[in-house]
Amino acid sequence: MESPFDRPPINVSATLLEGRVPNWTKDYLATVSATTDDKGRLLDSLRTGEDPTIRDGVNLALSRLVDPEAPKDSQGKTAFLVHDGTGTGKSFQAILAAKAIALETGRHALITTRADLIPALRRDLDRLGLDDSRIAFVAIEQLGAFLKDAQKQKQQFSVAIVDEAQDCRIPEVRKFLDRIPASRQLFFSATPFHNIDEFCYFSSKLTGKPIHQLKNEIHSAKDLHLAVADQLKQMTSAGGMVHREFPFYGNVTPAELLPLSGESGAAETQLMDGYARLAGTRNFPQQRKLKEDLTIELNTASDATKVDSILHRTLDLLSQNRKVIVVGDDLPVASRILKELDGLPKETPGFLSALRIAMVANGIESSFIRALKQNSDAIPALSPERAAIASRNSEEMARFVDGAYRTNESGQRVELRGRDNKPVYASSQTKVMLLPYQQVAGWPELNQRFPQAPEVSMILTPTASADQFMQAIGRGSRRNSQGPTDVHLVANDSSADRRRLTHLLKGLHFIAATGSPAIAPFLQLAADCLDRASTQRAAQDQRLIQLQKNQQTRSARIFDVNRYRMPSPQSRVRP
Numbered sequence: 313m314e315s316p317f318d319r320p321p322i323n324v325s326a327t328l329l330e331g332r333v334p335n336w337t338k339d340y341l342a343t344v345s346a347t348t349d350d351k352g353r354l355l356d357s358l359r360t361g362e363d364p365t366i367r368d369g370v371n372l373a374l375s376r377l378v379d380p381e382a383p384k385d386s387q388g389k390t391a392f393l394v395h396d397g398t399g400t401g402k403s404f405q406a407i408l409a410a411k412a413i414a415l416e417t418g419r420h421a422l423i424t425t426r427a428d429l430i431p432a433l434r435r436d437l438d439r440l441g442l443d444d445s446r447i448a449f450v451a452i453e454q455l456g457a458f459l460k461d462a463q464k465q466k467q468q469f470s471v472a473i474v475d476e477a478q479d480c481r482i483p484e485v486r487k488f489l490d491r492i493p494a495s496r497q498l499f500f501s502a503t504p505f506h507n508i509d510e511f512c513y514f515s516s517k518l519t520g521k522p523i524h525q526l527k528n529e530i531h532s533a534k535d536l537h538l539a540v541a542d543q544l545k546q547m548t549s550a551g552g553m554v555h556r557e558f559p560f561y562g563n564v565t566p567a568e569l570l571p572l573s574g575e576s577g578a579a580e581t582q583l584m585d586g587y588a589r590l591a592g593t594r595n596f597p598q599q600r601k602l603k604e605d606l607t608i609e610l611n612t613a614s615d616a617t618k619v620d621s622i623l624h625r626t627l628d629l630l631s632q633n634r635k636v637i638v639v640g641d642d643l644p645v646a647s648r649i650l651k652e653l654d655g656l657p658k659e660t661p662g663f664l665s666a667l668r669i670a671m672v673a674n675g676i677e678s679s680f681i682r683a684l685k686q687n688s689d690a691i692p693a694l695s696p697e698r699a700a701i702a703s704r705n706s707e708e709m710a711r712f713v714d715g716a717y718r719t720n721e722s723g724q725r726v727e728l729r730g731r732d733n734k735p736v737y738a739s740s741q742t743k744v745m746l747l748p749y750q751q752v753a754g755w756p757e758l759n760q761r762f763p764q765a766p767e768v769s770m771i772l773t774p775t776a777s778a779d780q781f782m783q784a785i786g787r788g789s790r791r792n793s794q795g796p797t798d799v800h801l802v803a804n805d806s807s808a809d810r811r812r813l814t815h816l817l818k819g820l821h822f823i824a825a826t827g828s829p830a831i832a833p834f835l836q837l838a839a840d841c842l843d844r845a846s847t848q849r850a851a852q853d854q855r856l857i858q859l860q861k862n863q864q865t866r867s868a869r870i871f872d873v874n875r876y877r878m879p880s881p882q883s884r885v886r887p
Contacts, residue, residue: 315794316558320363321400324555324827325548328541334551336371340412344442351441353733358404358440365556369394369405374413376551377471377496383520383552387490391497391517393477393547395504397557397830398786402500403436406475407447409498414446419470422492427451427695428684428702429476429753438726452479453695455488462493469494476753477501478779481510502557502753502786503779505826506819508536515543518552537825544826560830561789562797567841568621569848570804576617577852579650580807583609586649605648610808612645615663615773618802622771623670625800626744629769630676634798635712636744639752639784640664640773642683663773664746676744679712681705683748705751711741714765737762749775752784767795774803774812774841778819785834799834803841805849813842 316322326333341359346352358366376382376392384390396402410421423433430449437444448469450458472492477499479485489497497517505511512526519526526543533539547553572580587606591599626636642662650658661669668680682701706725710717716728716736728736743766770788775781789797803809817838824831 315796316561317399317794320365321397321556321558322829324557324829325553328545328555328827329549332549333554334372334375334549336368336375338375339367339371340374340416341367341370341408343415344408344411346441347443348441351439355440355442358401358408365396366401366404366408369396369401369554369556370409370412372551372554373405373409373498374416377413377498378416379551383518383550385517385520386522389490389495389497389517391499391552393499393501393504393514393518393553395501395553395555395826397828398502398783398789399558400556402502403433403475404440406473406498406500407433407437407440407442410447410471410473411442413470413496417470419468420446420448421471421473422448422450422469422494423473423475424450424452424455424489424492425475426479426753427453427698428705428751431702431706433475435726438720452485452488453698455485455492459488459491467493471496471498473498473500475500478503478505478510478753480504480513486513503782503823506778506822508822511540511543511822515547518547519550537821540822540825541827555827557829558786558789560785560833562799564799564833564837567801567803567837567844568625569841569844570618570621570802571848572614572617572804572806572852576613576806579613580610583613583647583649584807590648607808607811608643609645609647609649610806611641611812612643612660612662614804614806614808615640616660616666617804617806618773619663619666619670622667622773622802623674625771625802626671626676627674630743633766634743635740635766635768636771637747637768637788638664638667638744638771639747639749639788640667641750641775642746642748664748668746671744677742678744678746679708679742681708681745681747681751683750709745712743712745714738714740714762735762737764739765747784747787749777749780749784752780752787763794765794767797769798769800771800771802774801774809774816776812776815776819778816778823781816781820782823782828782830782834786830799837801837801841803845805845805852810842810845810849813838813845817842 323333344355346355373392373394377390379390382390394402394405396405406423410423414421425433430451433449434444469492472489472494474480474489474497478501480489480499499514504514508527508530512523512530515521515526516523530536530539530543548555583606587602591602594602622638626638629636640663642664644660644662644665646657646659648657652658664680668678671678682705684698684701710725714737716738717725718728720726730736768788770785772781772784785799788799803813817835820831820835820838824835
């Protein structure tokens, strides 16, 4: 299997348009220069090297954004989407586009992304030999407070750049972005859309058409996925977006389908029946909250049954001198329905936390990446806690990645390079990383690849989010090793996993319509796993039904009243 990373990524846009892609005429990147000569080599190589991905992305974006005739959305803003896969250099493009457009227009550029990802952007800024003059870095979580100050000071920005723009699926994020005083918007994401709503949001931004009109056009089409592909062709040919992506490099093994014990199945049924009783006495908003809580409880209970199997698989992979990335959820619950023997709510630890404890008991040290509290980005008072978690996560990631690093005078972690300007290799401190789906985006540290590094295996539990699933796959296959990545999906036939696999498969089908070259093996993986889980559950249900029938038959025989009926007086025989 030949590594695809030794050559530029596949130009999906060119494939979609049969080579007739828009070209840029002005090299906006030529005006960007490093502050020091010793750090200018990387920037020069991006400008003149064999891989044109970053140079083309920046110039295509700016060609669109500075064009006065380009379409504008309902807010009067011009937009461009860089839909590039994991490891193609989106962070570099975001920084260089910000610098180039600030120089072109004379106004500062604003870059926003999640707070825990901004330190990585600043490290990339330093790697390129650039300073943060003319760039404002603002965490998405802090946009509300920032916009109040910007309004008071009557600030104007040349562009609002959104890294990891899949976060635009959150309505509050969209509102804040449209309030930024900038007439241009530039989006970067490996997985910008995996359903109709997300697709129509970006399509409206790029074409200027109302969202409701786009939805009507797609829903009225005979083939939904074909309609999406046609819309993508129109947006790309009009110069509104570009899509480059690496194919998946590795091996996808058949999913491991674990049996669900009778006890676990009974608990699952008890949970669903109990929540149904609670919902019957609540109003609609409360019912919606109960539905969310039930989903979390079912998912956590299902994942708890996988800990032992994944632990043993991890031990086996480590014995083969492989590194392991385990991806799943980490949502502890105190049940509303299930009780302990003392009457208190039954508590179940999050999957990754439980796995970590099991690994410690077996002498395995791991890099544990913590998930941020759900919806905590909307609570300013939790910002210090989020910052502390992000800092700790960076330290944990540093223990897992291969390569030599140092901390500079600004507290930033920078890689060490030899006289040949190549990264210096050093073995990682840990061989296992536990990564929650919520935190799969980002982590450029995993992009540097060494021939000496062990190969990597990924173990994933089911998720309903095709976006997070493919982000995890992309992150795992763009990691330190130069060898292929093995992917293992571990599921069971619970209602929770069958639901997650159904949603995952639906999202993967939608992503496939965008022409992603990495999606095919995972479509097959999810479809096969769902089919086997459904078949296995149906067979189990049928066995239970038959068992109940047999038990009823035996009970009827045991308590057959005819066997114990006294003979009638007329039938008695007198001696």
